[in-house]
Amino acid sequence: MSNQTVPIRPSIGFSAQCMIRRRRALSAVILAAAFGLATAATASQRAILLDGGFRDWRGIAPLAHDPSGDGAEGGIDLGRLRVTHDGRYLYLRLAVGRETLLQNGLSEAAGSNLRLFLDYDASAGTGLPVHGLGAELEARLGERQLFEYDATGARRELSPGGGKVTALPTHSASRFEIRVALPRAVRPHKKTGAGGEIRLLLVDEQQGGDRLPDSGWLTYRLDGAPLEPLEPLELERRQADSLRLLSLNVANTSIADHPATYKRLLQALAPDILSFQEVRDWSTEQTRAFVADVFPGRQWHAEAVADCVTVSPYPIVGLAAVDQNLVVHIDLPTAMGRRDLVLFNVHLPCCGNDADRDRESDNIAAAWRDMLAGRGLFPIDPEDAVVVLGDFNFVGFGRQLRAIRQGVFIDPSLGPSFAPGRARGSLAIASGRRTHANTVTTWRNRSSSFAPGRLDFIFFSSDALRQVASFSVDTAEMAPKFRRSHGLRHGDSIQISDHLPLIADFELRK
Ligand SMILES: [Ca+2]
Ligand SMILES: [Ca+2]
Ligand SMILES: [Ca+2]
The missing domain is CATH 2.60.40 (Immunoglobulin-like)
Known part of the structure; x- marks a missing residue:
């Protein structure tokens, strides 16, 4: 009682x-x-x-x-x-x-x-x-x-x-x-x-x-039957022809220190398009060559702005910078569908810097609005899919998320709000649950005064893309048998970064 x-x-x-x-x-x-x-x-x-x-x-x-x-x-x-x-x-x-x-x-x-x-x-x-x-x-x-x-x-x-x-x-x-x-x-x-x-x-x-x-x-x-835990999520693709995107903040180029751990994790996840943030000590070519070594047999292309690097097996046909963030136009194979992909690889300013995070969130939204209107950084088909992913450092005001997702500008001088998801209105958020936990936090630092948080996101246009699966990976939470079956080790996730690898699988809508 x-x-x-x-x-x-x-x-x-x-x-x-x-x-x-x-x-x-x-x-x-x-x-x-x-x-x-x-x-x-x-x-x-x-x-x-x-x-x-x-x-x-x-x-x-x-x-x-x-x-x-x-x-x-x-x-x-x-x-x-x-x-x-x-x-x-x-x-x-x-x-x-x-x-x-x-x-x-x-x-x-x-x-x-x-x-x-x-x-x-x-x-x-x-x-x-x-x-x-x-x-x-x-x-x-x-x-x-x-x-x-x-x-x-x-x-x-x-x-x-x-x-x-x-x-x-x-x-x-x-x-x-x-x-x-x-x-x-x-x-x-x-x-x-x-x-x-x-x-x-x-x-x-x-x-x-x-x-x-x-x-x-x-x-x-604390009585009554406890709520049933959610089922673990599989790493394997549910749909063979889906497009798998990875976003990962590599903690100041920790790839250089732990290449074998990255190789294990990346091979277990097998993404098609890899977007890294915080690549500071490696050139774009070094990053591309590393991915090519992990996944031989595909031709890999890479582009970068500041510390954001995207590596793709499909040709990158458009490229621009929005502040310190990368935006690329990726020519997807015709077999996947008629649309191509506009991909924003984002690393917003950290911590208490709301002013710069406001400005960059607005600028990302405006860049997409202008592309949709045919006056953007590079020409696109107005029906192309858009994905905005990365480390957004959303530890400040929710208006930054609303700018990107809902097209509501923080700075009113940028114009009236618009619909980033076209007929769907807002962009959707890939679910990104951890495979073995009932949470979507993507960042943790055991010694921090900040509790674990959701800093990383994959936003997408749901009129052009259907989410087939989405998850993030913390190897320390996995059942040992599950971990072994994927060639992973307990400490892999924490060794590489304070951010977790975030995955979304998409099907291109007709
Ligand atoms: Ca007591
Ligand atoms: Ca009250
Ligand atoms: Ca909830």
Whole structure:
């Protein structure tokens, strides 16, 4: 039974403020009581895919609904919270009331001091004494700090980059999916699904900052049959005649240091067109020659702009630069269909540099708009397929993704919005799930203060291309048998890059 209790607060007198808090608490008790039992996962529920999309949450009722307008001025305003779990993870779906960069602190753009407290044994006597809870986990999301507490309250700091707590989308949004890896002792029973009661609390730690719930805490039972995990994805092509595209940030030309690992991975993935970012120490010809050595028997062509290199077995008939990004026109074999491919290989500026990321996202969108209008960087057939892929470093504002995907310019002087996907409107996003995990994050760095994120994307025009398959690869997650069958090793992915190889297979529509 999920409920909420008003903790004893000796320091607070029986004041008018306390009365208001109690009234709010009471209404939240009623809501939580009404919905509490419904939140236990049932076998019929779909697995949660950590992708920043919410279709997988259908049928999961809110655990709590915090009132709106009760946060700090200009701060986040916590709203509806849904909670579910599977055998390994706790999932939260959280509304924060305004555009927020969840990993930015109060002093940073669209930031907050949002903290998540989890009391795994529902006991105030163990863990960190905080807000009436005994928390075993404290995730300071905005401050990018993560702490675990043992029964005595002793603290251990974890690196957020380890992925214990991951939230999507990585770019700014007003709703998020948050996934917390449950400690083994807290996970529900493997066979019966039986689990214990945990307590949770969300607080924007600043003067007048919002809390969820406004007083006390929420209770959730890790009970019921856990959600079924998603099936692993195969590396083999589902359709022999599909066009397989690879995008990979090669971490400052780590190919030069680990050629054998790259060879293993690339041979296991067998892409047709390879697009690399962060090729800094190798020439275009060195990169092309490396691919030709991995895949002998095909004639390979390569072009580059800045650190973006695309290698293709099909002729590159058009070439241009959009800022530091490459755009090529690839003459696909007639047997694949009548269309050719316009491919943007993108590496946007990193980290807090939203201004340059805004500008380059706009310029990529404008370049495609102009090509469609017949006045672009090189001539194309207006029905050609377009793919915009690469390392977008989307750790800033979501408007950058909207510029590329939906043709909504950030800088209004570039003109009115347009439809990058022609009759389909927006470009589609290749699904890119990891073969052996329920997430689409493409970047991780264990020692980073940033949690794993989705920085790499493959956008495509769905009127010209049909996605046959799409996935990313982290060899450390694969079942040993699966790994062996593809000639891969446990540490291959982490050895080559902090980014994962991202694949999409397409069929050209008639
Ligand atoms: Ca989802
Ligand atoms: Ca609120
Ligand atoms: Ca505790």
